[in-house]
Amino acid sequence: MSHVNTVLGPIPTAELGFVAVHEHIGYGMPGSELDTKWWKTPEQRYEETVPKLRRFHENAAPYGGATFVDATGICNGRDVNYYQSLSEKTGVHIVASTGFVGGDTALPFFERASVDYLYRQFVHEITVGIGNTGGKAGIIKVGVSRGFKMKELDLRIYRAAARAALETGVPIFTHLAVDVEPAIDIFREEGLPLDRVLFGHADDGVSQGKVRDRWIAEQGGRIGFDTFGYDLELPDPPFWGRPRQERLDHFLGYLRDGLVDSVLASADANCSPLGWPGVKGHTVNYLFETLLPALREAGVDEATIHRIFVELPADFLSIKTLVKD
Amino acid sequence: MTATTCVNTVLGPVEADELGVVAVHEALLSVLPGAQYAFDITIDRVEVFETLAAKLTEFRAAGGGTVVDATGMFHGRDVRLYEALSRTTGVHIVASTGQGPEELLGGYFLTPQTNPPTPWPAEKWADLFGQEVTDGMVVPRVERRGAAGLVTTAVTRAGATATDTELLKGAARAALATGVAVSFRVGADPLAELETVLGEGLAADRVAVGGLDRVDMSGLAAKIAERGAYVVLDHIGTEGGELPTDAERVALVADLVGAGLGDRVLLSSSATGVAKGHPATDVAFSHVLTSFVPALRAAGVSEDDVHRLLVANPAALLALR
Numbered sequence: 001m002s003h004v005n006t007v008l009g010p011i012p013t014a015e016l017g018f019v020a021v022h023e024h025i026g027y028g029m030p031g032s033e034l035d036t037k038w039w040k041t042p043e044q045r046y047e048e049t050v051p052k053l054r055r056f057h058e059n060a061a062p063y064g065g066a067t068f069v070d071a072t073g074i075c076n077g078r079d080v081n082y083y084q085s086l087s088e089k090t091g092v093h094i095v096a097s098t099g100f101v102g103g104d105t106a107l108p109f110f111e112r113a114s115v116d117y118l119y120r121q122f123v124h125e126i127t128v129g130i131g132n133t134g135g136k137a138g139i140i141k142v143g144v145s146r147g148f149k150m151k152e153l154d155l156r157i158y159r160a161a162a163r164a165a166l167e168t169g170v171p172i173f174t175h176l177a178v179d180v181e182p183a184i185d186i187f188r189e190e191g192l193p194l195d196r197v198l199f200g201h202a203d204d205g206v207s208q209g210k211v212r213d214r215w216i217a218e219q220g221g222r223i224g225f226d227t228f229g230y231d232l233e234l235p236d237p238p239f240w241g242r243p244r245q246e247r248l249d250h251f252l253g254y255l256r257d258g259l260v261d262s263v264l265a266s267a268d269a270n271c272s273p274l275g276w277p278g279v280k281g282h283t284v285n286y287l288f289e290t291l292l293p294a295l296r297e298a299g300v301d302e303a304t305i306h307r308i309f310v311e312l313p314a315d316f317l318s319i320k321t322l323v324k325d
Numbered sequence: 326m327t328a329t330t331c332v333n334t335v336l337g338p339v340e341a342d343e344l345g346v347v348a349v350h351e352a353l354l355s356v357l358p359g360a361q362y363a364f365d366i367t368i369d370r371v372e373v374f375e376t377l378a379a380k381l382t383e384f385r386a387a388g389g390g391t392v393v394d395a396t397g398m399f400h401g402r403d404v405r406l407y408e409a410l411s412r413t414t415g416v417h418i419v420a421s422t423g424q425g426p427e428e429l430l431g432g433y434f435l436t437p438q439t440n441p442p443t444p445w446p447a448e449k450w451a452d453l454f455g456q457e458v459t460d461g462m463v464v465p466r467v468e469r470r471g472a473a474g475l476v477t478t479a480v481t482r483a484g485a486t487a488t489d490t491e492l493l494k495g496a497a498r499a500a501l502a503t504g505v506a507v508s509f510r511v512g513a514d515p516l517a518e519l520e521t522v523l524g525e526g527l528a529a530d531r532v533a534v535g536g537l538d539r540v541d542m543s544g545l546a547a548k549i550a551e552r553g554a555y556v557v558l559d560h561i562g563t564e565g566g567e568l569p570t571d572a573e574r575v576a577l578v579a580d581l582v583g584a585g586l587g588d589r590v591l592l593s594s595s596a597t598g599v600a601k602g603h604p605a606t607d608v609a610f611s612h613v614l615t616s617f618v619p620a621l622r623a624a625g626v627s628e629d630d631v632h633r634l635l636v637a638n639p640a641a642l643l644a645l646r
Contacts, residue, residue, distance in 0.1 A: 028360075029438065031431025033465035034398055035453060040466075074362050075431075079551025104436045108429055109602045125365035131362070146436045206440070239440035276438045276468075 002318045005138035005170065006067075006093045007083045007190035010319075017065025020056070020284045022173060022200055022266040024273075025049060025070050025094070027085065028077040030107050032033040032275025040272065045082075048272035052283045053090040060313060063218075063310055068284065069266075069317070071173060071200075073100045073123075073141040078276055080133040082103040090231075090273065095106040095138035095317065098125035099161055101154030101175045102143035116154040118160035126168040134317050138317060141201075142166055143175025148210055151282035152177045152208055158183055162190035167320040173198040173224065178210045184219055193220065196318060200224035200243055203250055205232065217254075220314065225251045226266035229286035230279065236315035238279055252298055264316065265291065326391050330644035333458070333474035333505065334391075335407045337419045338645075344417055344537035345390020347639035349646045350508065350559040350593035352412070352600075353377055353394045356401030360362065360602020378596045380610055381414040387506055387611035392416055392420045393593075393643070395535075396510055397423040398410070398454075399431065401601065404462050404470040412627055417521070419643060420471075422457035422644045425448075425478035426449055426512070427488040429503055435488065444488045450495025451502065458503035459573055474643055476500050479536075480512030486590060490521055495531075497525035504645040505614050508533040514544050519554055530552030533591060533642055536560075538574055539567050550581060555642055559593040562608035578634070591638055 002013040016155040026045070029098070032038055033288040040048070054069065060066030080096055087094040098320075099122060100106045117324065127136040140161040145151045152182060161172050172192075174183070177199035194216075202213040213223050229320065231244040254263050267286045270278045297303060360366050372375040381392065404420060420596065425429055436442040440572055454476050461469030477497050478492040485493070493509060500507045507527065511518055515534060522532050537546045546556045558578065564570045567576075569617040573622040581590050596608040609615070618631055 029431060029433035029436070031399065034431075034461065034463055035433070036460075036469070075359060089538070094327030104432045107361030107362075107431060109357045109363060111428075123363050128364075146442045149356075276435055313535070 002320065004095060004311065004317045005136040006087065007080055007096050007152040008087050008137040011093060013314045013318045015065050016067040016310070016314050016317065017307050018060035018063035019067040019068045019317065020266045021198065021264045021313050021316070022224060023068050024072050024267050024268070025079070026077055026200045026272045026274040027072050028076040028273065028275025030105055030206060033210055034075070035275070038275050039127045040148070045272045049086060052271050052285065053086060053092045056284050057090055057092050059285060062160065063306070065093060066091070066235060067095065067313070069097070069139060071097055071101070071141055071175070071268070073097050073105070074110070076101055076105050078130075080135040084133065084135055096130060097139045097141040098122045098130070098137035099141035099144065100157055100159055101141055101310045102145045103151045103157060104145040106157065115156050115160045118254060119163045120156060122160060122164035123167055124248045126170050136222065137170070139170050140172045141175065142172060144179055148178045148180050155182060156187065158186045159190065162187050162192045165196055166190060166192055168282065169321050171196045171198065171316050174200045176207060176299055177202040177209050177213060177216060177224065180212060181218055184216070193229050195220055195222060196320070198222040200226050201249050201268070203227055203242065204230065204240040206240045208242070217242045217259055223254070223263050224266070225263055228265055228291050229267045229269060229282045234279060234281070245271070248294055248298070255300060255304060259302055260307055261312060263308065264313055330638070332419060332643040333470050333472040333645065334411065335404060335420050336411050336455055338470060339417055341640040341644040344636070344640050346388055346635045347391040347393065347643070348384065348389060348593055348613065349393045349533070349591045349639045349642070351392050351398070351610055352393045352396045352480070352595065353392070353407060354401040355597040355600045355603070357397055357481060357602035358399055358411065358431065361611055363602060366601055366604040372404065373599050374410065377410055377588060378414055380598050381416040382411060385414060385416050387614045390417060391419060391612060392610055393419040393421065393475060393605035395477050396474065397419050397421050397425070398457060398462065399424045400429065402462070404464060408470070419474035419506070421475040421477045422454045422462060422473035422499070423477035425489060430488070447491045447494035447498060448548050450492055451498035451565045454499035455502045455538045458499065458505050468548070469549055473505065475508055477508045479510035480505050480518050482512055484513040485518060485521070493518060493521045494525055497522045497527045499596060500531055501525060503525050504525065506531045506533060506642045508535060510536040511542070515542065515549060516552070519549060519552060530555070530606040530641070531646065533557050538569055539578070540569055541567065546577060547581060547584060547586060550586040554590050555591050555592055555638065556581070557591040559595045561592055562596070562612040563596045563606060572622065575605060575620045575624050576619070578621060579626055582626055582630050587633050590634055591642070592634050624634060
């Protein structure tokens with residue numbers, strides 16, 4: 001039966017409902033845990049997080065369920081016990097990731113590790129569990145280090161992820177879709193179909209002019225419009241922000257050209273950031289409160305919305321046994 | 326030494342003259358950053374505690390009084406465990422703040438979420454380390470505990486990177502502001518690295534320079550000591566490769582003492598009580614006492630000088646000033 005690993009165990013794909021495919025309960029760069037300026041009490045963390053998840057659950061009710069894919073990865077504050085308690089108490093399905101946001105978020109132990117070791121780390125977290133939590137990862141995170149250029153360590157992580165994805169059947173999502181040619185080479189060399197990879201942040205402000213998203217789509221990759229809501233119109237936008245209408249037009253271009261099956265959408269919001277201030281007011285619920293109304297206003301029908309937020313992510317997240325070419 | 330000089334241990338301030346014999350550059354729980362998340366590494370607190378307690382008890386039985394965990398704030402330091410170990414074994418434990426070299430830092434410090442991602446400068450390091458003395462050492466995202474007793478950092482072996490230099494300066498500023506000493510492990514140019522620290526206005530006798538018992542560092546120990554800083558021979562018990570034999574170390578110590586530099590020498594093993602994610606330096610905390618000191622005596626080093634090396638020098642270094 002088609003299923004997905006959540007932090008509380010495998011669930012049938014049919015239960016996922018509305019999927020926010022690239023989000024964070026709380027993200028912090030490795031080392032940020034040492035800097036008390038970011039510390040929050042457990043009371044504050046739950047207080048900041050639970051109402052957002054509850055609202056997400058309510059918003060998603062018409063779709064039959066709410067699924068939150070956490071893109072935090074190893075070393076960045078991923079906290080599976082905490083996710084389990086949040087999921088259990090709010091009813092939101094939470095999918096945790098193995099892998100790394102990018103080479104520059106992998107701590108020295110992993111920086112020194114071989115492709116084979118990294119592959120075994122990822123497979124263990126997908127098939128046995130993350131630490132002693134019993135929760136299994138449902139997706140693998142990889143990414144490009146700062147500087148828009150793949151580093152050797154990034155490439156090692158991509159290759160290990162490709163092998164782990166083939167072995168376990170979970171998909172991969174990327175932090176950034178820039179400098180993508182070496183990534184696609186690796187996936188092809190390893191025999192991983194590109195529809196098992198979501199090339200993320202293709203829509204962010206700093207990537208524009210550097211990201212060949214239509215070319216990636218032509219190769220069969222999925223395109224992540226997954227920074228929806230990081231709008232330059234915000235009072236204090238992050239450096240990767242983008243004018244709201246420009247991002248929307250970029251996205252609508254895919255729908256207009258019949259490429260809906262190439263895209264997935266999400267907000268990349270932090271419920272309660274761990275090592276940075278976060279962006280005030282930006283939550284996963286942007287998808288319901290701002291994006292869906294904007295799509296409807298642009299003439300996108302309900303079937304297409306259902307396809308983007310329910311059917312396509314279900315297909316993407318389903319654990320698939322793949323046959324190597 | 327005045328009776329009012331105190332040392333920060335994990336159980337609170339202790340008079341410097343109560344430390345006894347000090348192992349000044351060791352590691353209790355040593356975890357290569359990231360190894361705590363490795364799928365095939367288990368950190369069993371009970372097992373770690375029992376192993377460390379046995380080693381500390383053996384150290385105490387050999388005449389030891391104090392162990393300095395000199396690996397800083399991001400290499401497995403576990404303050405709550407060290408408190409329990411100190412209570413259980415009666416060995417004073419001094420824990421350290423600090424980080425380095427660059428290759429051991431987390432991305433938060435090297436590629437922060439700013440554009441461009443500028444690595445941390447000295448003033449931020451000074452604040453981070455200094456607060457671990459004034460406000461207490463962190464249990465990440467949970468609480469602060471007792472005060473750090475030392476600031477440690479290290480320089481990249483191939484030579485100081487820009488960030489290593491900022492770390493040295495930040496450590497020096499934290500020491501100046503709080504009264505603890507600085508200990509750093511040398512990279513390629515110990516004298517220049519020491520000058521970086523001293524350039525911040527820190528007195529030379531507030532600085533301990535480690536890693537000087539490497540074969541490629543011959544002659545530098547005396548120069549560092551003449552400059553007024555402490556020379557730490559910190560791999561005693563490990564021989565071969567880039568490291569000299571203990572017999573060669575004995576000769577070096579005897580030379581330094583003979584040259585009147587005995588009040589600037591410290592002895593240690595960089596022993597790792599429990600190591601995770603990297604090879605252990607499996608030397609007993611008592612090795613200096615049980616093996617090295619007899620060899621020093623045989624080489625003609627006096628009891629007064631042995632006392633200086635093991636007791637008085639570390640007390641002077643660790644005493645808050």
